[in-house]
Amino acid sequence: MGMFTILTKPLDKKDIFITRIKRPLENIIIKGYLKKKESGR
Numbered sequence: 001m002g003m004f005t006i007l008t009k010p011l012d013k014k015d016i017f018i019t020r021i022k023r024p025l026e027n028i029i030i031k032g033y034l035k036k037k038e039s040g041r
Contacts, residue, residue, distance in 0.1 A: 007030070
């Protein structure tokens with residue numbers, strides 16, 4: 001579809017229930033992305 005995604009920081013400290021479940025997974029993905037980016041891959 002040619003769509004782009006944009007990763008942003010949360011706007012509010014309070015999250016709905018399902019978002020609280022997804023947050024740790026997002027953090028793992030972000031850390032992995034940053035690690036790959038630093039290593040030059």
